[in-house]
Amino acid sequence: MKIFNQIYTAAVLCGLxxxxxxxxxxxxxxxxxxxxxxxxxxxxxxxxxxxNALATCYHYIPEYDNTYSFLxxxxxxxxxxxxxxxxxxxxxxxxxxxxxxxSFWYGDWGGSWAxxxxxxxxxxxxxxxxxxxxxxxxxxxxxxxxxxxxxxAEVKFLKAYYHFLLFxxxxxxxxxxxxxxxxxxxxxxxxxxxxxxxxxxxxxxLLDEAxxxxxxxxxxxxxxxxxxxxxxxxxxxxxxxxxxxxxxxxNPLYYTLENHDGTKLFPQSDDQLEHQKWERALTAYEDxxxxxxxxxxxxxxxxxxxxxxxxxVRNFRNDSIRLPYMYNYQYAMVTNWNEEVIxxxxxxxxxxxxxxxxxxxxxxxxxxxxxxxxxWQWFGPTLNATEFFYTxxxxxMDEDPTFDYENRDSVVTIPAEYNTVAQxxxxxxxxxxxREPRFYASIGFDRSRVRGYGTLYNLKMRYMExxxxxxxxxxxxxxxxxxxxxxxxxxxxxxxxxxxxAWPIIRYNEMLLSYAExxxxxxxxxxxxxxxxxxxxxxxxSGVPTVEDAWANAKHPxxxxxxxxxREIIKQERTAELAFEGYRNDDVRRWLxxxxxxxxxxxxxxxxxxxxxxxxxxxxxxxxxxxxxTRNYLWPIPTDELVKNPLLVQNPGY
Numbered sequence: 240m241k242i243f244n245q246i247y248t249a250a251v252l253c254g255l256x257x258x259x260x261x262x263x264x265x266x267x268x269x270x271x272x273x274x275x276x277x278x279x280x281x282x283x284x285x286x287x288x289x290x291n292a293l294a295t296c297y298h299y300i301p302e303y304d305n306t307y308s309f310l311x312x313x314x315x316x317x318x319x320x321x322x323x324x325x326x327x328x329x330x331x332x333x334x335x336x337x338x339x340x341x342s343f344w345y346g347d348w349g350g351s352w353a354x355x356x357x358x359x360x361x362x363x364x365x366x367x368x369x370x371x372x373x374x375x376x377x378x379x380x381x382x383x384x385x386x387x388x389x390x391x392a393e394v395k396f397l398k399a400y401y402h403f404l405l406f407x408x409x410x411x412x413x414x415x416x417x418x419x420x421x422x423x424x425x426x427x428x429x430x431x432x433x434x435x436x437x438x439x440x441x442x443x444x445l446l447d448e449a450x451x452x453x454x455x456x457x458x459x460x461x462x463x464x465x466x467x468x469x470x471x472x473x474x475x476x477x478x479x480x481x482x483x484x485x486x487x488x489x490n491p492l493y494y495t496l497e498n499h500d501g502t503k504l505f506p507q508s509d510d511q512l513e514h515q516k517w518e519r520a521l522t523a524y525e526d527x528x529x530x531x532x533x534x535x536x537x538x539x540x541x542x543x544x545x546x547x548x549x550x551x552v553r554n555f556r557n558d559s560i561r562l563p564y565m566y567n568y569q570y571a572m573v574t575n576w577n578e579e580v581i582x583x584x585x586x587x588x589x590x591x592x593x594x595x596x597x598x599x600x601x602x603x604x605x606x607x608x609x610x611x612x613x614x615w616q617w618f619g620p621t622l623n624a625t626e627f628f629y630t631x632x633x634x635x636m637d638e639d640p641t642f643d644y645e646n647r648d649s650v651v652t653i654p655a656e657y658n659t660v661a662q663x664x665x666x667x668x669x670x671x672x673x674r675e676p677r678f679y680a681s682i683g684f685d686r687s688r689v690r691g692y693g694t695l696y697n698l699k700m701r702y703m704e705x706x707x708x709x710x711x712x713x714x715x716x717x718x719x720x721x722x723x724x725x726x727x728x729x730x731x732x733x734x735x736x737x738x739x740x741a742w743p744i745i746r747y748n749e750m751l752l753s754y755a756e757x758x759x760x761x762x763x764x765x766x767x768x769x770x771x772x773x774x775x776x777x778x779x780x781s782g783v784p785t786v787e788d789a790w791a792n793a794k795h796p797x798x799x800x801x802x803x804x805x806r807e808i809i810k811q812e813r814t815a816e817l818a819f820e821g822y823r824n825d826d827v828r829r830w831l832x833x834x835x836x837x838x839x840x841x842x843x844x845x846x847x848x849x850x851x852x853x854x855x856x857x858x859x860x861x862x863x864x865x866x867x868x869t870r871n872y873l874w875p876i877p878t879d880e881l882v883k884n885p886l887l888v889q890n891p892g893y
Contacts (some may be wrong), residue, residue, distance in 0.1 A: 249527060253425065283375040289390070292372050296394050298366035299401065300584060303821055304726075304742040306618050312341060314837055314865060315624045315709075316723070318600075319617050319639040319714040330824075330837065332866030336875035336893045343404050344412075345877045362401045366415040369398045374418060392452035396466045396474070399445040403478055406438050407444040407825055408874040409890065410487060411496070411504035414441050434504050439482040446475045456534035463576055463583070464741070469534045470582040472527040473745050474680050479520035480753050480797055483760070484829035486872055489513040499889055514761070521757040528754060531581070536747050538780050539571035539579040550695050550729070551659070558659040564676035564782030567661075571748070572820070573728040575740040579748065583741030586795040594615075598731050598739075601723045604685065605692045605733055606705045614733025619717035620682060622842045622857070625670065627814045628678035633778065633789030635811060642673060643874050650851045662686045662697050664860035676782045677815055683722030684856065685844070690729040698722070702849040711847055718860075720844030748777055749822070752813045759809060763802035770805060774812055781816075828872050837867035868892065 282288050301738045302308055310316055323331075339345045347359035367755035370637040372394050376387055377383045398415075405412045413430035414437070481487060481593060489512070493505035493542070506512065531537075541563065546555045549779045554562055571579050602614035617893075630639040637644045647670035653661045654672075660679045665686040683689040685700035685707075700707045700720060708716045728738035755773040758766055774784045783789075786808065798804040813826065827836045841863040845856040870892025881887050 246741070252760065255593055286379055286386075289376060289379045289382065292368075292376075293390050293393065296365060296369050296372055296397050299360060299362065300744075301404075303584065303744065304597045304599050306595045306597055308821065309341065309824060310597065310819070310821045311618065312821075312837060313827065314621055314841070315819055315823050316618060317718045317841060318754065319716075319718050327863075328413050330862070330865050330867075332868070332871065334487060334871070334875065336881075336889065339875055339877045342874055342877065343408050344880065346873070362405055363415060363419070364568045365401050366398060367419050369394045370415065370418045373398075388452040389454070392449035393466045395445045395449040396471055399442045399449070399478070400474070402438065402442050402445075403481075405862065406435075406442070407481065409876065410435050410438075410493070410873055411439055414438060416441075431498050431500075431502075431882045432504055432888065434502065434506075435482070435487055436506060439478065439487075442478050442868070443475060446471055446478070450475075455530075458580070460576075464585065466582075469527075469530045470745065472530045473581050473750055476520065476523035476527040476750070477745070477753065479523045480757065481829055483513075483516040483520045483757070484795075485831040486829045487514050487840070491830070492869055492872065493549075496888070496891060499886065504888075517757055517760040521754075521761050522748065524754040524757055528750060531747060531750065535578065536581055538575045538747055538751075538776070539567065539569050539574065540780060541566035545605050547855075550690060550693065551625050551702060554659045554695075560782065561676045561679060562659055565680035566781070568677050568781045569680040569725055569729075571746075572725060572743070573738070575741045579746050580741060580743045581745040581747060581750070583743050585739065585741035595738070597726055598728065600738050600810075602727055602731065603689075603691065603696075603698065603706050603722050603735055605696060607694075608692065608733050610735075611733040611738065613735050614717050615853050616717060616722075619719060620721050622719045622721065622844070623839060624818065625682055625684075625721060626677070627818055628681070629675045629789075629810070629815065631673045631675055632792065633784035633786075634793050635676065636670070638795065638798075640792070640794045643669065648857055650855055658688075660688055662688060668855045675815075677818075681723065681725040681818060683724050685720065689722070689724055691724070691727060692732045693730050700846075701851075701854045702847050704849070708846045718843055719841075720846055720854075723819055740767075743820075748780075748816055751777055752809065752816060755808075756809050759802060759805050764805075765802065767800070767805065770809075771799075774809070777812065777816055831872070833867040833869070833871060837865045839865055841865065 256605050282292050303310070306318075307324050307326065309326055311318060311324045314330070318324055318327060328334075329341050334340055336450050340347055343362045346364070359690045373391055376382075376391055376394075379387065399650075402412070402414070409432075414433050415430070419428070419430075419469075425480040449466075450468055453466055453468045453471055455468050456516065457463060457465055464807055487505070489506055489508060489510070491508070494503075494507055496504045498504065546552055546563075549555070549566070551562055571577065575585070576583060597618070599613045600615045600618040604611040604615055608614075626636055630636055630642045632639050636642055636643075636647065643649075646790065647668070649669045650666050651669045651672060651721070653663050653665050653667055655663050657663065657672065661671070667684065667686040671682075671684045671687065679687075683698050685698060687698050689696050689698055698706050700716070702708050706716070728740060730736075732737040751773050755770050758773075771786050778785065786799055790796055799808055810826075810832075813853050814823065827833055840859045842857045842859055844854055847852070848854040848856070873890040874893035876887055876889055881889060
């Protein structure tokens with residue numbers, strides 16, 4: 240492990256700011272304290288400096304709203320080829336043990352392009368810092384026992400969280416139970432990988448230890464983002480979901496992976512134990528959802544009283560089938576600390592970094608703005624991702640008999656009934672018509688009408704048009720020819736006026752989808768109606784027909800009535816509902832769906848054409864062919880770590 244010989248301690252940088260938001264920023268570094276007992280103990284001589292140490296434990300939470308984070312690490316998003324991110328390089332198969340990009344172990348998960356990248360430290364660094372905190376917090380003289388217990392519980396949670404992030408990439412990892420020595424060259428200071436089941440039990444044990452000492456639910460705005468019981472229970476359920484998923488549960492790909500002493504690192508063939516893990520996850524979700532109920536956590540719905548405050552007040556009266564549901568879906572993401580956010584991360588304005596913040600890199604340039612310096616148009620959805628969403632009938636595009644999937648790229652004239660989402664009388668691709676509200680809330684396409692810059696804006700994206708390519712080598716337009724709207728607050732502008740929101744690390748909709756997944760794996764068709772009720776609750780929020788009503792008119796109407804069919808429906812529902820939030824890569828990996836989902840060509844519209852017929856020609860970019868092999872399910876342990884610590888064994892394929 241890469242163990243730094245310094246510990247970072249100042250709170251004003253990142254961690255808990257004095258107003259309570261959890262910040263994740265490395266724009267300035269924390270004060271560096273030499274690592275010796277006397278100086279470390281000095282941090283815990285009073286509450287104020289101990290609070291700084293607590294803040295440092297939060298410091299290493301990844302910047303999920305960063306262009307160079309894991310958002311680009313799937314088939315969902317693409318950046319202009321001249322600015323390929325490390326996330327995209329990982330999808331293109333360029334991860335190796337000598338170049339372990341996007342690696343939590345190695346500490347290269349911020350992206351080398353960013354001028355002020357996220358913290359790029361190995362996650363073994365915060366684990367050491369958390370252990371230092373736990374070993375010393377009990378000595379602070381001006382703290383009550385209740386405060387010590389609560390802060391200790393928060394740090395135990397963070398220890399579990401950092402272990403979990405490492406687990407998602409490597410499966411079997413060393414468990415860092417106490418302060419790690421600085422010198423790992425000595426054999427007694429080296430750690431071997433622990434079996435997957437032991438890692439999970441250790442993480443869950445930490446969460447169980449922490450839970451009772453945490454407040455039930457934080458409602459004080461000065462402490463939003465700090466850990467509470469609701470967050471802890473929901474995160475525990477997520478940990479157990481991953482443990483039950485095919486990647487980590489009875490996966491024959493890793494039956495032979497073992498330590499040098501013969502210890503097997505992944506569970507072996509045991510169907511009964513495999514099922515028990517799903518049962519354990521389901522029980523955790525039931526407990527977590529009950530905690531959410533007590534804490535009044537629920538699906539967000541855009542307040543009817545606020546319709547009059549929007550740019551769409553007139554449209555709201557005339558478009559009851561799309562617009563309210565589009566607002567429900569998008570504003571659930573971009574409304575700061577709304578009732579759906581279980582655990583969030585925010586960055587106040589004084590610590591906002593430069594151009595890599597997600598709203599800057601996805602925003603389109605408005606011709607009405609005198610300055611568009613914060614609208615880069617570099618990062619956007621793939622055309623592939625536009626097909627994640629259903630038709631207006633609540634079905635996959637290729638399953639709806641009323642949707643001409645084979646001719647989805649054909650040019651059509653936009654009819655009058657689409658006036659709130661597209662420019663009536665103009666021409667666009669057929670695939671952009673007859674879609675569900677989540678699609679229109681997420682995707683900006685040529686001749687669409689998007690809500691941005693505080694207005695209703697008409698996008699024109701063909702060659703030499705306002706939002707299109709201005710020269711044949713212009714890279715400041717979306718590579719695929721579509722914009723991402725979901726993560727952009729409609730009031731955000733390109734002149735530095737950014738309406739910020741807390742990035743949701745855990746949301747209630749994710750909890751419901753995971754609960755449905757667990758129920759289907761445990762009970763199958765025996766509790767199908769309960770599963771349908773959960774899915775329909777999510778679909779109703781976005782104006783999507785129920786599963787039964789939708790599939791009654793499908794090409795294969797009985798598909799949802801089997802456990803296998805329901806499994807695929809849950810996957811697509813999750814893909815649409817959580818689109819562009821960074822879940823896709825982990826979900827596809829834990830489902831063992833990598834080659835099926837990721838070995839695909841990436842397509843784009845012909846951005847060098849000015850006519851509709853020329854523009855809507857699907858072009859494959861041979862440089863962006865996704866390459867996923869079985870080795871890509873897990874990350875490689877960096878080569879230099881294997882050299883420094885001979886107890887470590889490499890993951891298969893590297």
